[in-house]
Amino acid sequence: MQYSTLFKRATAAGLLLGSLTSAIAQADQTVLIGLAGPLTGPSARIGKDLENGAQLAIDAANARKPKIAGEAVTYKLVSEDDQSDPRTAVTVAQRLVDAGVVGVVGHWNTGTSIPAARVYHDAGIAQVAPVATGHGYTLQGFDTSFRVMGHDDDGGQVAGQYALQNLKAKRIAVLDDRTAFGQGLADQFVKSVEAGGGNVVAREFVDDKTVDFSAVLTSIRSKNPDLVFFGGVDAQAASLARRLKQLGIKATLMGAGGFVSQTFLNLAQKDGEGVTALEPGLAVEQMPGGKDFDQSYKQRYKQPIELHAPFAYDGVGVLINALEKADSLDPKKYLPVLRASTYQGVTGTIAFDAQGNLKNPTFTVYQVKGNKWEPVSVAGGK
Template structure:
């Protein structure tokens, strides 16, 4: 039989549990299709942040908070992306980390803006996103203007290349970064000998590469993702393009690219860029990566650290606003001054990251290595 003291304790525990406010953080990325490994990596980063915060214990506006991750799959498809965004709005999430791709993030941003939910993308890099004029959009890494220009400058000034062909995958990300690369390369006196298009599901590039081979390029820029870059590198090897550089943005720059390329020799000709400082160059990044690898062995790709920071930044703004209400805390995101694992996070008035770093990578012995 329970005595009065036991009942009183149980009542207090129940009251404490009921006093906890559940704060929902939405996350959207491709969890199916060719880019699923990228999407899962992002989700892992956001989930890790939620678990860390819950373990620390978070109080906002005098209330104890329990964070919950609401994860959705957009399959890198714009239609599924907008459907997922509406689903999160209907679920009344308090903030969103995502989406992964520019092609899904840009149309989804309109929906989040309409329902007033702040959105921090850890990976969408098309400059158009922050040109929409929404006060709910934030980006946690350098955009394609920085990545495309940085790669073109490296190709022209450091590698002294003269003839470059361009391939893009017709997505908002691929075409956007390819156009920036082209504009900067031309300004540096580089000749664009050919420009071809594919799609983000393709795996056969033989006809495109054969046409390009006839133009005798010393470099190829690919605006697209790793699942396409891997087969492209294999086919470059088959066609005798073993001395031709392959440039790509962050979508190409994955730890698993050598595996996708079956470790062909052409992997050593890849130069790619990521919009942030290398994790191994930041003390916080080194420690975080150890924890990530222990928790999610073999799953790290590129953006999970940014997804982790994006989650932390949303909650940091809630703390400073003393409110989890998006209408109240959204404005506080513009005042962010947060030391993350990927960067020191501050935002420009349009939601872009202030002073974003860019890291160039190459592959040596099947391992991605930063060059700066």
């Protein structure tokens, strides 16, 4: 009886252990994907927008019940706040690597993406930048760096051509915020204008913390420009637009890759009327999957897209697509697949050149009309 009882207990324990082992085996493997951007500070609205877009892509992928190497997987987003600060970005990048992410979608701006790229390269994992339009990001030569929108060498060229050919600018003043993005963009704009025979009458700069543009605009006013180009982002651009009007400078304000947002409209108000900006990619309503994405975003988050959420969505999408096509979480196997990708995303077709830049990028020119950004022209693409 004692032996029989022990046998029954041992058998029951074995069955229980087997059941637990089976349950563990059947549980989905969690695959971590990093998201890096400014989640606090002045640009937090943009960082949150990126995070929201990335999370929608994670949810869409999980809804398909994905498998890799025959094993069920669940994707999970791991977000880190780089505060738009280059030093913080390096720390954040290392934290994501240490957490075991298979790849990262980020960072938002060029100044943070460039130093973070080395961390991801040293770890051997993919970095897919949803924005980071400065060409310098991919010029570092890392085979782990990718971007899903056009870069500023192309954007600056298109903006310069538009200023001369469409806006008929004759006397152009150029101002930048001295960031890797702003200065790089302004430099490319100047090259394009000069190549087209245009006249740059002033080349000035501020920094990305400037709120009072009085001194630099007083200097620019003396040159009597008919167009002022600013390499910088929306909040500063709005302050610049207001000060131009207050100083009576009758010049069109133009920018690229950072103006087109609701924040600009809210801050600039009536002083934003007529401002022209070139933005990488198509307007959301013109994107192949834009209308559905816009609807999903509003239903989920109860607010409109701020700026770049569709690109974060596609950044996650193209990365997951590479993982599943390679049927592996090993970067040595999925990175070649990612580089050779032709992926149909919300924003359009995503394919990469040898540097990791988006092939055949599209740019849209917007103008503020009736306190709304209206797309007026499309350049690039196929």
